[in-house]
Amino acid sequence: MKRLINQRPSRAAQVLLGILPFALLLLAYLWASELRLAANPNDKLLPAFSSIGEAIWSMAFEADKRSGNYLLWVDTLASLQRLGLGVLLSALMGLVIGVANGAVPLFRAGLSPLVMALSLIPPMAILPVLFIVFGLGEVSKVALITIGIAPFLIRDMQQRVLELPEEQLIKAQTLGASSWQLILRVILPQVLPRLLDAVRLSLGSAWLFLIAAEAIAATEGLGYRIFLVRRYLSMDVILPYVLWITLLAFLTDYLLRVLTRRSFPWYYNGGKP
Amino acid sequence: MNVIEARHLWKEYGDNVVLENVSLAVKAGEFITVVGTSGCGKTTFLKLLLGVETATRGDLLLDGKPLPDEPNADRGIVFQRYSVFPHLNVLENVMLGAELAASPFWGRTFGKRRRAIREQAVAMLESVGLGTALLKYPSELSGGMQQRLALAQALIKKPRILLLDEPFGALDPGIRADMHQLILSIWRQTGLTIFMITHDLKEGFYLGTRLWVFDKRRHDPQAPNRFGATITYDIPLGHTDRTTLHTIQQSLGANHD
Known part of the structure:
Protein backbone atom coordinates (compact mmCIF):
# COMPACT_ATOMS: atom_id res chain seq x y z
CA MET A 1 0.00 0.00 0.00
CA LYS A 2 1.45 3.35 -1.07
CA ARG A 3 1.51 6.33 1.23
CA LEU A 4 -1.64 8.44 1.12
CA ILE A 5 0.18 11.37 -0.43
CA ASN A 6 1.30 9.17 -3.33
CA GLN A 7 -2.12 7.77 -4.18
CA ARG A 8 -3.66 9.53 -7.16
CA PRO A 9 -7.24 9.07 -8.33
CA SER A 10 -7.85 7.86 -11.87
CA ARG A 11 -9.50 10.24 -14.32
CA ALA A 12 -12.96 8.75 -13.72
CA ALA A 13 -12.49 8.66 -9.96
CA GLN A 14 -11.41 12.29 -10.01
CA VAL A 15 -14.60 13.37 -11.79
CA LEU A 16 -16.71 11.25 -9.47
CA LEU A 17 -15.00 12.59 -6.35
CA GLY A 18 -15.51 16.10 -7.67
CA ILE A 19 -19.24 15.60 -8.16
CA LEU A 20 -19.76 13.82 -4.86
CA PRO A 21 -19.88 16.84 -2.51
CA PHE A 22 -22.31 18.62 -4.83
CA ALA A 23 -24.58 15.60 -4.90
CA LEU A 24 -24.39 15.23 -1.11
CA LEU A 25 -25.28 18.89 -0.59
CA LEU A 26 -28.21 18.58 -2.96
CA LEU A 27 -29.47 15.46 -1.22
CA ALA A 28 -29.11 17.08 2.19
CA TYR A 29 -31.11 20.07 0.95
CA LEU A 30 -33.85 17.87 -0.53
CA TRP A 31 -34.10 15.85 2.64
CA ALA A 32 -34.19 18.90 4.93
CA SER A 33 -36.65 20.72 2.66
CA GLU A 34 -38.96 17.68 2.64
CA LEU A 35 -38.83 17.46 6.43
CA ARG A 36 -39.67 21.14 6.95
CA LEU A 37 -42.40 21.18 4.31
CA ALA A 38 -43.95 18.07 5.84
CA ALA A 39 -44.12 19.86 9.19
CA ASN A 40 -45.35 23.15 7.69
CA PRO A 41 -46.45 23.34 4.00
CA ASN A 42 -46.04 27.15 4.09
CA ASP A 43 -42.41 27.03 5.22
CA LYS A 44 -40.33 29.51 3.22
CA LEU A 45 -36.83 28.70 4.44
CA LEU A 46 -36.07 25.64 2.29
CA PRO A 47 -38.49 25.76 -0.65
CA ALA A 48 -39.12 22.65 -2.71
CA PHE A 49 -37.51 22.45 -6.16
CA SER A 50 -40.93 22.82 -7.72
CA SER A 51 -41.51 26.21 -6.13
CA ILE A 52 -37.97 27.33 -6.97
CA GLY A 53 -38.69 26.34 -10.57
CA GLU A 54 -41.90 28.37 -10.54
CA ALA A 55 -40.06 31.36 -9.11
CA ILE A 56 -37.36 31.15 -11.79
CA TRP A 57 -40.03 30.91 -14.45
CA SER A 58 -41.88 33.94 -13.21
CA MET A 59 -38.71 36.03 -12.78
CA ALA A 60 -37.23 35.12 -16.15
CA PHE A 61 -40.12 34.59 -18.53
CA GLU A 62 -43.12 36.48 -17.16
CA ALA A 63 -43.37 40.24 -17.30
CA ASP A 64 -43.48 41.86 -13.88
CA LYS A 65 -47.03 42.98 -13.11
CA ARG A 66 -45.97 46.38 -11.86
CA SER A 67 -43.20 47.40 -14.28
CA GLY A 68 -43.83 45.11 -17.24
CA ASN A 69 -40.14 44.05 -17.19
CA TYR A 70 -38.66 40.58 -17.24
CA LEU A 71 -36.92 41.07 -13.92
CA LEU A 72 -34.14 38.48 -14.07
CA TRP A 73 -32.86 39.85 -17.37
CA VAL A 74 -33.22 43.48 -16.37
CA ASP A 75 -31.35 42.76 -13.14
CA THR A 76 -28.65 40.77 -14.93
CA LEU A 77 -28.10 43.43 -17.56
CA ALA A 78 -27.89 46.22 -14.98
CA SER A 79 -25.47 44.31 -12.78
CA LEU A 80 -23.23 43.14 -15.61
CA GLN A 81 -23.05 46.67 -16.99
CA ARG A 82 -21.91 48.06 -13.65
CA LEU A 83 -19.51 45.21 -13.09
CA GLY A 84 -18.11 45.37 -16.61
CA LEU A 85 -17.63 49.11 -16.50
CA GLY A 86 -16.02 49.04 -13.07
CA VAL A 87 -13.68 46.17 -13.93
CA LEU A 88 -12.75 47.65 -17.31
CA LEU A 89 -11.96 51.00 -15.76
CA SER A 90 -9.90 49.35 -13.02
CA ALA A 91 -8.02 47.18 -15.50
CA LEU A 92 -7.20 50.25 -17.58
CA MET A 93 -5.96 52.12 -14.51
CA GLY A 94 -4.02 49.05 -13.42
CA LEU A 95 -2.34 48.83 -16.78
CA VAL A 96 -1.51 52.50 -17.24
CA ILE A 97 -0.55 53.45 -13.67
CA GLY A 98 0.88 50.03 -12.80
CA VAL A 99 3.15 49.91 -15.83
CA ALA A 100 4.20 53.55 -15.40
CA ASN A 101 5.00 52.86 -11.72
CA GLY A 102 6.87 49.68 -12.52
CA ALA A 103 8.84 50.96 -15.46
CA VAL A 104 9.65 54.56 -14.51
CA PRO A 105 11.34 55.08 -11.12
CA LEU A 106 10.33 58.76 -11.11
CA PHE A 107 6.65 57.81 -11.39
CA ARG A 108 7.06 55.10 -8.82
CA ALA A 109 8.61 57.47 -6.31
CA GLY A 110 5.68 59.83 -6.72
CA LEU A 111 2.72 57.51 -7.03
CA SER A 112 3.57 54.24 -5.32
CA PRO A 113 3.10 55.47 -1.72
CA LEU A 114 -0.24 57.06 -2.67
CA VAL A 115 -1.52 53.87 -4.30
CA MET A 116 -0.32 51.92 -1.29
CA ALA A 117 -2.20 54.20 1.10
CA LEU A 118 -5.36 54.18 -1.03
CA SER A 119 -5.33 50.40 -1.20
CA LEU A 120 -5.50 50.26 2.60
CA ILE A 121 -8.76 52.22 2.80
CA PRO A 122 -11.65 49.78 3.22
CA PRO A 123 -13.78 50.65 0.17
CA MET A 124 -17.05 49.98 1.98
CA ALA A 125 -16.16 52.65 4.51
CA ILE A 126 -16.19 55.33 1.84
CA LEU A 127 -19.35 54.12 0.12
CA PRO A 128 -21.34 56.87 1.91
CA VAL A 129 -18.87 59.42 0.56
CA LEU A 130 -19.42 58.06 -2.94
CA PHE A 131 -23.19 58.28 -2.53
CA ILE A 132 -22.88 61.87 -1.31
CA VAL A 133 -20.48 62.91 -4.05
CA PHE A 134 -21.77 60.95 -7.03
CA GLY A 135 -25.43 60.56 -5.99
CA LEU A 136 -27.29 57.29 -5.83
CA GLY A 137 -27.03 56.54 -9.57
CA GLU A 138 -24.76 54.34 -11.61
CA VAL A 139 -21.58 56.37 -11.08
CA SER A 140 -21.26 55.64 -7.38
CA LYS A 141 -21.62 51.89 -7.95
CA VAL A 142 -19.01 51.81 -10.70
CA ALA A 143 -16.81 54.05 -8.53
CA LEU A 144 -17.08 51.64 -5.59
CA ILE A 145 -15.98 48.70 -7.74
CA THR A 146 -13.12 50.74 -9.17
CA ILE A 147 -11.96 52.00 -5.80
CA GLY A 148 -12.26 48.46 -4.49
CA ILE A 149 -10.13 46.67 -7.06
CA ALA A 150 -8.06 49.27 -8.95
CA PRO A 151 -5.40 49.66 -6.21
CA PHE A 152 -4.90 45.90 -6.16
CA LEU A 153 -4.56 45.79 -9.95
CA ILE A 154 -2.18 48.75 -10.00
CA ARG A 155 0.06 47.24 -7.36
CA ASP A 156 -0.04 43.83 -9.00
CA MET A 157 0.92 45.29 -12.38
CA GLN A 158 3.72 47.31 -10.81
CA GLN A 159 5.02 44.15 -9.18
CA ARG A 160 4.83 42.17 -12.43
CA VAL A 161 6.81 44.85 -14.27
CA LEU A 162 9.44 44.88 -11.53
CA GLU A 163 9.68 41.09 -11.78
CA LEU A 164 10.76 41.19 -15.42
CA PRO A 165 14.41 40.13 -15.53
CA GLU A 166 16.71 43.15 -15.63
CA GLU A 167 18.70 41.42 -18.37
CA GLN A 168 15.73 41.87 -20.71
CA LEU A 169 15.49 45.58 -20.09
CA ILE A 170 19.23 46.03 -20.60
CA LYS A 171 19.10 43.92 -23.74
CA ALA A 172 16.29 46.06 -25.13
CA GLN A 173 18.36 49.19 -24.50
CA THR A 174 21.33 47.68 -26.34
CA LEU A 175 18.93 47.14 -29.23
CA GLY A 176 18.37 50.88 -29.23
CA ALA A 177 14.98 51.03 -27.48
CA SER A 178 13.85 54.35 -26.03
CA SER A 179 11.93 54.33 -22.74
CA TRP A 180 8.65 54.52 -24.62
CA GLN A 181 9.58 51.77 -27.08
CA LEU A 182 10.73 49.60 -24.21
CA ILE A 183 7.38 49.99 -22.48
CA LEU A 184 5.41 49.48 -25.68
CA ARG A 185 7.27 46.50 -27.12
CA VAL A 186 8.85 44.73 -24.17
CA ILE A 187 6.94 45.50 -20.98
CA LEU A 188 3.34 45.97 -22.08
CA PRO A 189 2.93 42.78 -24.10
CA GLN A 190 4.49 40.78 -21.29
CA VAL A 191 2.26 42.14 -18.52
CA LEU A 192 -1.02 41.97 -20.51
CA PRO A 193 -1.65 38.28 -19.81
CA ARG A 194 -0.67 38.91 -16.20
CA LEU A 195 -3.24 41.70 -16.09
CA LEU A 196 -5.94 39.28 -17.24
CA ASP A 197 -4.84 36.88 -14.49
CA ALA A 198 -5.09 39.66 -11.92
CA VAL A 199 -8.51 40.69 -13.22
CA ARG A 200 -9.72 37.12 -12.79
CA LEU A 201 -8.51 37.17 -9.20
CA SER A 202 -10.20 40.50 -8.51
CA LEU A 203 -13.58 39.52 -9.96
CA GLY A 204 -14.68 38.03 -6.64
CA SER A 205 -14.16 41.33 -4.86
CA ALA A 206 -15.77 43.19 -7.76
CA TRP A 207 -18.96 41.15 -7.29
CA LEU A 208 -18.82 41.78 -3.56
CA PHE A 209 -18.66 45.54 -4.02
CA LEU A 210 -21.31 45.47 -6.72
CA ILE A 211 -23.81 43.58 -4.59
CA ALA A 212 -23.07 45.72 -1.55
CA ALA A 213 -23.67 48.92 -3.53
CA GLU A 214 -26.84 47.53 -5.09
CA ALA A 215 -28.15 46.35 -1.75
CA ILE A 216 -27.95 49.85 -0.37
CA ALA A 217 -29.21 51.99 -3.23
CA ALA A 218 -30.52 50.74 -6.56
CA THR A 219 -33.74 50.21 -8.47
CA GLU A 220 -32.65 47.08 -10.27
CA GLY A 221 -29.76 44.63 -10.25
CA LEU A 222 -29.07 41.16 -8.97
CA GLY A 223 -27.90 42.35 -5.56
CA TYR A 224 -30.81 44.75 -5.28
CA ARG A 225 -33.33 41.97 -6.00
CA ILE A 226 -31.87 39.60 -3.43
CA PHE A 227 -32.01 42.20 -0.72
CA LEU A 228 -35.48 43.33 -1.81
CA VAL A 229 -37.12 39.91 -1.67
CA ARG A 230 -35.38 39.15 1.62
CA ARG A 231 -38.18 41.13 3.24
CA TYR A 232 -40.64 38.47 2.13
CA LEU A 233 -38.30 35.61 3.04
CA SER A 234 -38.44 34.60 -0.63
CA MET A 235 -35.79 31.93 -0.51
CA ASP A 236 -37.30 30.57 -3.74
CA VAL A 237 -35.99 33.71 -5.50
CA ILE A 238 -32.81 34.29 -3.49
CA LEU A 239 -31.38 30.80 -3.99
CA PRO A 240 -31.65 30.75 -7.81
CA TYR A 241 -30.32 34.32 -7.95
CA VAL A 242 -27.27 33.29 -5.94
CA LEU A 243 -26.76 30.30 -8.20
CA TRP A 244 -27.16 32.55 -11.24
CA ILE A 245 -24.53 34.98 -9.91
CA THR A 246 -22.20 32.07 -9.26
CA LEU A 247 -22.73 30.84 -12.80
CA LEU A 248 -22.05 34.31 -14.22
CA ALA A 249 -18.88 34.59 -12.14
CA PHE A 250 -17.76 31.19 -13.38
CA LEU A 251 -18.46 32.10 -17.00
CA THR A 252 -16.57 35.41 -16.88
CA ASP A 253 -13.62 33.65 -15.29
CA TYR A 254 -13.75 30.93 -17.93
CA LEU A 255 -13.98 33.40 -20.80
CA LEU A 256 -11.05 35.43 -19.47
CA ARG A 257 -8.99 32.27 -19.17
CA VAL A 258 -9.79 31.23 -22.75
CA LEU A 259 -9.03 34.76 -23.94
CA THR A 260 -5.61 34.75 -22.26
CA ARG A 261 -4.80 31.34 -23.69
CA ARG A 262 -5.80 32.33 -27.21
CA SER A 263 -4.16 35.75 -27.24
CA PHE A 264 -0.90 34.91 -25.49
CA PRO A 265 0.23 31.45 -26.55
CA TRP A 266 3.79 32.13 -25.33
CA TYR A 267 2.51 32.78 -21.80
CA TYR A 268 1.45 29.20 -21.28
CA ASN A 269 4.60 27.34 -22.22
CA GLY A 270 6.66 28.50 -19.33
CA GLY A 271 6.36 32.27 -19.59
CA LYS A 272 10.08 32.62 -19.25
CA PRO A 273 12.71 31.65 -21.82
CA MET B 1 42.98 53.63 -32.76
CA ARG B 75 27.37 47.73 -27.18
CA GLY B 76 25.68 44.41 -27.82
CA ILE B 77 25.18 41.98 -24.97
CA VAL B 78 24.42 38.31 -24.48
CA PHE B 79 23.74 37.25 -20.91
CA GLN B 80 23.80 33.75 -19.55
CA ARG B 81 19.99 33.81 -19.31
CA TYR B 82 16.98 36.01 -20.05
CA SER B 83 18.62 37.66 -23.06
CA VAL B 84 15.71 37.00 -25.39
CA PHE B 85 12.11 38.13 -25.18
CA PRO B 86 9.72 35.32 -24.29
CA HIS B 87 6.69 37.02 -25.88
CA LEU B 88 8.28 37.30 -29.33
CA ASN B 89 9.03 34.40 -31.62
CA VAL B 90 12.51 33.80 -32.98
CA LEU B 91 12.06 35.98 -36.04
CA GLU B 92 10.40 38.82 -34.10
CA ASN B 93 13.17 38.71 -31.51
CA VAL B 94 15.77 39.41 -34.18
CA MET B 95 13.62 41.90 -36.09
CA LEU B 96 13.02 43.95 -32.94
CA GLY B 97 16.31 45.84 -33.00
CA ALA B 98 15.87 46.94 -36.61
CA GLU B 99 12.19 47.75 -36.12
CA LEU B 100 12.91 50.01 -33.14
CA ALA B 101 15.31 52.02 -35.27
CA ALA B 102 12.89 52.25 -38.18
CA SER B 103 9.82 53.28 -36.21
CA PRO B 104 10.51 55.58 -33.23
CA PHE B 105 6.93 55.76 -31.96
CA TRP B 106 5.38 52.34 -32.51
CA GLY B 107 8.56 50.28 -32.66
CA ARG B 108 6.84 48.26 -35.38
CA THR B 109 7.10 48.28 -39.13
CA PHE B 110 4.71 47.27 -41.86
CA GLY B 111 4.71 46.48 -45.56
CA LYS B 112 7.84 46.99 -47.58
CA ARG B 113 10.08 48.10 -44.72
CA ARG B 114 8.99 45.13 -42.65
CA ARG B 115 9.77 42.75 -45.49
CA ALA B 116 13.26 44.21 -45.84
CA ILE B 117 13.91 43.85 -42.10
CA ARG B 118 12.46 40.37 -42.18
CA GLU B 119 14.81 39.31 -44.95
CA GLN B 120 17.77 40.69 -43.06
CA ALA B 121 16.68 38.88 -39.89
CA VAL B 122 16.12 35.58 -41.69
CA ALA B 123 19.62 35.78 -43.19
CA MET B 124 21.06 36.49 -39.77
CA LEU B 125 19.15 33.58 -38.24
CA GLU B 126 20.27 31.23 -40.97
CA SER B 127 23.87 32.18 -40.32
CA VAL B 128 23.55 31.18 -36.67
CA GLY B 129 21.75 27.97 -37.54
CA LEU B 130 18.21 28.92 -36.57
CA GLY B 131 16.80 29.06 -40.09
CA THR B 132 14.32 26.28 -39.35
CA ALA B 133 12.97 27.67 -36.07
CA LEU B 134 11.77 31.10 -37.23
CA LEU B 135 8.27 30.91 -35.76
CA LYS B 136 9.08 29.20 -32.47
CA TYR B 137 8.91 30.95 -29.13
CA PRO B 138 12.08 31.02 -27.01
CA SER B 139 10.59 28.64 -24.45
CA GLU B 140 10.36 26.02 -27.20
CA LEU B 141 14.11 26.29 -27.86
CA SER B 142 16.95 24.47 -26.13
CA GLY B 143 19.45 26.46 -24.09
CA GLY B 144 21.98 26.44 -26.93
CA MET B 145 19.43 27.62 -29.46
CA GLN B 146 18.33 30.41 -27.14
CA GLN B 147 21.93 31.65 -26.97
CA ARG B 148 22.19 31.45 -30.76
CA LEU B 149 19.08 33.58 -30.92
CA ALA B 150 20.48 36.07 -28.41
CA LEU B 151 23.62 36.37 -30.55
CA ALA B 152 21.67 36.93 -33.75
CA GLN B 153 19.53 39.51 -31.97
CA ALA B 154 22.59 41.45 -30.81
CA LEU B 155 24.44 41.16 -34.14
CA ILE B 156 21.66 42.69 -36.21
CA LYS B 157 22.43 46.06 -34.59
CA LYS B 158 26.07 45.82 -35.75
CA PRO B 159 27.44 46.97 -32.37
CA ARG B 160 30.95 48.39 -31.95
Missing part, protein backbone atom coordinates in the same frame (compact mmCIF):
# COMPACT_ATOMS: atom_id res chain seq x y z
CA ASN B 2 41.79 51.93 -29.63
CA VAL B 3 38.16 50.84 -29.50
CA ILE B 4 38.17 50.64 -25.74
CA GLU B 5 40.55 52.40 -23.45
CA ALA B 6 40.53 52.53 -19.66
CA ARG B 7 42.71 54.90 -17.68
CA HIS B 8 43.17 54.32 -13.96
CA LEU B 9 39.69 53.00 -13.51
CA TRP B 10 38.37 52.52 -9.96
CA LYS B 11 35.04 51.16 -8.82
CA GLU B 12 34.07 51.34 -5.18
CA TYR B 13 30.86 50.72 -3.30
CA GLY B 14 31.41 52.67 -0.09
CA ASP B 15 34.36 50.99 1.63
CA ASN B 16 34.23 48.04 -0.71
CA VAL B 17 36.85 48.44 -3.42
CA VAL B 18 35.92 46.23 -6.36
CA LEU B 19 38.22 47.41 -9.12
CA GLU B 20 41.46 49.17 -8.45
CA ASN B 21 43.47 51.13 -10.97
CA VAL B 22 42.59 49.25 -14.13
CA SER B 23 44.27 50.60 -17.25
CA LEU B 24 44.01 48.94 -20.61
CA ALA B 25 43.68 49.49 -24.32
CA VAL B 26 41.85 47.29 -26.77
CA LYS B 27 42.23 47.44 -30.54
CA ALA B 28 39.43 46.79 -33.01
CA GLY B 29 38.93 43.14 -33.78
CA GLU B 30 40.41 41.74 -30.60
CA PHE B 31 38.62 38.81 -28.96
CA ILE B 32 39.21 39.16 -25.26
CA THR B 33 38.30 36.51 -22.77
CA VAL B 34 38.02 37.52 -19.14
CA VAL B 35 38.47 35.05 -16.32
CA GLY B 36 38.70 35.29 -12.56
CA THR B 37 37.13 33.87 -9.44
CA SER B 38 33.59 34.88 -8.54
CA GLY B 39 33.49 38.28 -6.90
CA CYS B 40 36.74 39.33 -8.58
CA GLY B 41 35.18 42.26 -10.37
CA LYS B 42 34.94 40.85 -13.86
CA THR B 43 31.18 41.28 -13.93
CA THR B 44 31.55 44.79 -12.52
CA PHE B 45 33.96 45.56 -15.35
CA LEU B 46 31.42 44.25 -17.85
CA LYS B 47 28.75 46.45 -16.27
CA LEU B 48 31.02 49.44 -16.67
CA LEU B 49 31.50 48.59 -20.34
CA LEU B 50 27.75 48.15 -20.70
CA GLY B 51 26.97 51.43 -18.99
CA VAL B 52 24.81 49.92 -16.24
CA GLU B 53 27.37 51.03 -13.64
CA THR B 54 29.66 54.05 -13.72
CA ALA B 55 33.25 54.16 -12.55
CA THR B 56 34.06 55.91 -9.27
CA ARG B 57 37.26 57.35 -10.71
CA GLY B 58 39.10 57.17 -14.00
CA ASP B 59 38.09 57.20 -17.63
CA LEU B 60 36.54 54.55 -19.81
CA LEU B 61 36.56 55.48 -23.48
CA LEU B 62 34.86 54.01 -26.52
CA ASP B 63 36.52 55.19 -29.74
CA GLY B 64 38.26 57.89 -27.72
CA LYS B 65 35.03 59.31 -26.26
CA PRO B 66 33.66 58.66 -22.76
CA LEU B 67 31.19 55.77 -22.69
CA PRO B 68 27.56 56.87 -22.34
CA ASP B 69 26.40 55.96 -18.83
CA GLU B 70 23.44 53.93 -20.01
CA PRO B 71 23.24 50.97 -22.37
CA ASN B 72 22.87 51.79 -26.06
CA ALA B 73 23.19 50.21 -29.46
CA ASP B 74 27.00 50.63 -29.54
CA ILE B 161 31.71 45.88 -29.23
CA LEU B 162 29.99 42.65 -28.28
CA LEU B 163 29.84 41.70 -24.61
CA LEU B 164 29.26 38.09 -23.62
CA ASP B 165 28.55 37.43 -19.94
CA GLU B 166 29.24 33.74 -19.36
CA PRO B 167 27.13 33.03 -22.44
CA PHE B 168 27.77 29.31 -22.50
CA GLY B 169 27.95 28.71 -18.75
CA ALA B 170 24.62 26.90 -18.62
CA LEU B 171 25.17 24.68 -21.65
CA ASP B 172 26.25 21.05 -22.00
CA PRO B 173 29.90 20.49 -22.99
CA GLY B 174 29.03 19.22 -26.50
CA ILE B 175 26.77 22.16 -27.24
CA ARG B 176 29.36 24.47 -25.76
CA ALA B 177 31.91 23.27 -28.34
CA ASP B 178 29.41 24.02 -31.13
CA MET B 179 28.86 27.49 -29.72
CA HIS B 180 32.63 28.09 -29.62
CA GLN B 181 32.77 27.31 -33.34
CA LEU B 182 29.84 29.65 -33.95
CA ILE B 183 31.27 32.58 -32.02
CA LEU B 184 34.66 32.15 -33.69
CA SER B 185 33.14 32.14 -37.16
CA ILE B 186 31.05 35.22 -36.29
CA TRP B 187 34.17 36.93 -35.02
CA ARG B 188 36.13 36.08 -38.17
CA GLN B 189 33.35 37.20 -40.49
CA THR B 190 32.44 40.44 -38.76
CA GLY B 191 35.76 41.46 -37.26
CA LEU B 192 33.86 42.51 -34.13
CA THR B 193 35.63 43.40 -30.92
CA ILE B 194 34.42 40.83 -28.41
CA PHE B 195 34.67 40.68 -24.63
CA MET B 196 33.70 37.34 -23.17
CA ILE B 197 33.49 36.63 -19.47
CA THR B 198 33.83 33.01 -18.50
CA HIS B 199 34.48 31.13 -15.30
CA ASP B 200 35.99 28.31 -17.32
CA LEU B 201 39.70 29.11 -17.56
CA LYS B 202 40.26 26.59 -20.34
CA GLU B 203 37.51 28.12 -22.42
CA GLY B 204 39.08 31.52 -21.91
CA PHE B 205 42.50 30.17 -22.71
CA TYR B 206 41.75 28.62 -26.06
CA LEU B 207 38.95 30.77 -27.50
CA GLY B 208 40.12 34.36 -27.84
CA THR B 209 43.15 36.36 -28.95
CA ARG B 210 43.86 37.87 -25.59
CA LEU B 211 43.24 36.73 -22.05
CA TRP B 212 42.66 38.88 -19.02
CA VAL B 213 42.75 37.53 -15.51
CA PHE B 214 41.04 39.68 -12.90
CA ASP B 215 42.45 39.20 -9.44
CA LYS B 216 43.55 41.10 -6.34
CA ARG B 217 47.22 41.96 -6.12
CA ARG B 218 47.10 42.65 -2.41
CA HIS B 219 45.14 40.95 0.33
CA ASP B 220 44.26 42.16 3.78
CA PRO B 221 42.85 39.19 5.70
CA GLN B 222 41.30 41.54 8.28
CA ALA B 223 39.53 43.61 5.60
CA PRO B 224 38.93 41.53 2.49
CA ASN B 225 37.26 44.45 0.71
CA ARG B 226 40.06 46.88 1.38
CA PHE B 227 41.79 46.16 -1.92
CA GLY B 228 40.17 45.77 -5.31
CA ALA B 229 40.91 43.55 -8.26
CA THR B 230 42.84 44.53 -11.32
CA ILE B 231 44.14 42.73 -14.37
CA THR B 232 46.93 40.48 -13.13
CA TYR B 233 47.57 38.67 -16.40
CA ASP B 234 47.17 40.19 -19.85
CA ILE B 235 48.35 37.55 -22.30
CA PRO B 236 48.11 37.44 -26.07
CA LEU B 237 46.80 34.03 -26.99
CA GLY B 238 47.19 31.89 -30.04
CA HIS B 239 50.53 30.48 -29.04
CA THR B 240 49.37 29.35 -25.65
CA ASP B 241 51.38 27.03 -23.54
CA ARG B 242 50.45 24.72 -20.71
CA THR B 243 52.84 26.22 -18.20
CA THR B 244 51.09 29.59 -18.32
CA LEU B 245 47.71 27.92 -17.94
CA HIS B 246 49.05 26.01 -14.97
CA THR B 247 50.55 29.13 -13.38
CA ILE B 248 47.29 31.06 -13.69
CA GLN B 249 45.33 28.14 -12.32
CA GLN B 250 47.69 28.06 -9.37
CA SER B 251 47.51 31.80 -8.73
CA LEU B 252 43.72 31.86 -8.81
CA GLY B 253 43.54 28.83 -6.58
CA ALA B 254 46.18 30.01 -4.11
CA ASN B 255 44.55 33.35 -3.43
CA HIS B 256 41.10 32.12 -2.74
CA ASP B 257 41.33 28.76 -1.05
